[in-house]
Amino acid sequence: MQFADRIARIEPSITLTLDARAKALAAAGHDVVSMAVGEPDFPAPLVAREAALERVRSGDVRYTPAAGTPGLRAAIADTLCETRGGEWTSDNVTVCHSAKHALSASLLALVQRGDEVLVPLPAWASYFDLIRIAGAEPVLVPSPSDADGFHPDFDALRAALTPRTRVVMINSPNNPSGTVWSNEEIQGIADFAVEHDLVILSDEIYRALVYDGCEALSPASVSPEARARTIVIDGASKCFAMTGYRMGFVAGPREFAAAIAKLGSQTNGSPNTVGQVAYEAALRGNPPELEEMRAAFAERRTVLLDGLSALGLDTPAPHGAFYAFPNVSEHLDARGSVGFCEDLLEQQRLALVPGSAFGLDTHVRLSYATSTEQINEALRRLGVFLAQGVQPARSANQ
Numbered sequence: 001m002q003f004a005d006r007i008a009r010i011e012p013s014i015t016l017t018l019d020a021r022a023k024a025l026a027a028a029g030h031d032v033v034s035m036a037v038g039e040p041d042f043p044a045p046l047v048a049r050e051a052a053l054e055r056v057r058s059g060d061v062r063y064t065p066a067a068g069t070p071g072l073r074a075a076i077a078d079t080l081c082e083t084r085g086g087e088w089t090s091d092n093v094t095v096c097h098s099a100k101h102a103l104s105a106s107l108l109a110l111v112q113r114g115d116e117v118l119v120p121l122p123a124w125a126s127y128f129d130l131i132r133i134a135g136a137e138p139v140l141v142p143s144p145s146d147a148d149g150f151h152p153d154f155d156a157l158r159a160a161l162t163p164r165t166r167v168v169m170i171n172s173p174n175n176p177s178g179t180v181w182s183n184e185e186i187q188g189i190a191d192f193a194v195e196h197d198l199v200i201l202s203d204e205i206y207r208a209l210v211y212d213g214c215e216a217l218s219p220a221s222v223s224p225e226a227r228a229r230t231i232v233i234d235g236a237s238k239c240f241a242m243t244g245y246r247m248g249f250v251a252g253p254r255e256f257a258a259a260i261a262k263l264g265s266q267t268n269g270s271p272n273t274v275g276q277v278a279y280e281a282a283l284r285g286n287p288p289e290l291e292e293m294r295a296a297f298a299e300r301r302t303v304l305l306d307g308l309s310a311l312g313l314d315t316p317a318p319h320g321a322f323y324a325f326p327n328v329s330e331h332l333d334a335r336g337s338v339g340f341c342e343d344l345l346e347q348q349r350l351a352l353v354p355g356s357a358f359g360l361d362t363h364v365r366l367s368y369a370t371s372t373e374q375i376n377e378a379l380r381r382l383g384v385f386l387a388q389g390v391q392p393a394r395s396a397n398q
């Protein structure tokens with residue numbers, strides 16, 4: 001069978017390959033500790049679960065409009081007014097099957113063959129291939145780091161511009177580093193986009209998971225000019241612990257929301273009805289579980305950061321999301337972060353995600369969306385592994 005070019009243009013996910021190996025080891029009876037998962041270990045808020053159950057029991061589970069139910073779109077618009085400021089109505093919003101689907105639909109609507117998308121690194125692994133699926137090229141722009149995280153390098157972004165650059169894709173709080181860009185940095189991206197006539201695709205899926213008194217500013221909140229060229233991506237998975245409900249949305253200029261609804265009407269019909277009912281209940285219900293989850297993440301984050309620092313690993317402070325991204329460059333052989341994670345899994349039964357998946361081969365990602373006991377055990381295993389040093393078996397020639 002012959003496949004279309006786009007299949008050859010994308011890579012299988014390193015994360016899923018390692019995850020499959022971790023699961024196979026666990027199924028074979030090994031005691032595997034995973035710090036690889038990118039999903040909260042909390043259930044969805046009660047109000048969302050009850051709304052979903054009630055709707056299923058009623059039997060009234062039908063297609064909805066392609067752009068989403070009027071109730072959910074209004075709830076999202078009201079939430080945007082509260083959290084991003086300014087005036088948002090349902091017409092600015094199209095509901096998608098997930099934030100990932102919202103990203104993929106946005107790229108399909110914005111770029112095509114020959115176009116380029118700027119991606120400041122590190123960046124969520126899926127961005128690179130979502131851009132390629134849309135026919136365009138990702139242009140990866142390294143970001144310098146300090147104790148506070150990874151910062152946009154505006155000189156490097158400017159140098160990466162070509163007449164084909166259409167979009168800059170940003171993600172604050174960031175997966176994998178947990179970096180929250182300062183208000184000045186967001187303002188800087190907004191100015192950059194206005195100056196060079198770019199669309200900002202702003203993935204704000206971790207917006208409410210912030211610590212140390214930080215706030216994650218959206219470029220849509222900066223000025224009317226920035227708002228007019230910003231597409232906000234958000235959803236239920238991370239901040240509402242509703243990964244399996246598969247709910248996300250795009251919010252932006254009305255014509256953009258309408259274009260995404262048109263695309264969705266042909267590619268997926270309408271978003272999942274039960275998921276929409278549950279997400280609307282969560283948005284309207286102000287569930288107390290959200291702050292409980294955030295507070296638990298904040299505590300675990302301290303345990304993890306203290307432990308990584310005791311192991312001598314330099315970790316830029318993750319002020320948001322639920323990941324830490326330490327620099328392990330001193331412990332790598334020529335196979336880089338993938339080899340490090342493979343050996344760690346085989347020798348210590350500890351699953352982490354290699355930084356190369358996010359465009360930075362010197363680091364590894366640990367998710368602290370897991371219990372404090374697991375975090376402590378992971379730190380212990382990592383300590384044993386690091387103490388062994390780079391083993392001959394991990395040398396470049398083998």
Ligand SMILES: Cc1ncc(COP(=O)(O)O)c(C=O)c1O
Nearest residue numbers: 038098099100124175235237248
């Ligand atoms: C940065 C980022 N954006 C989007 C998503 C996708 O979220 P969803 O579950 O809504 O597809 C993830 C999930 O890991 C993510 O880390």
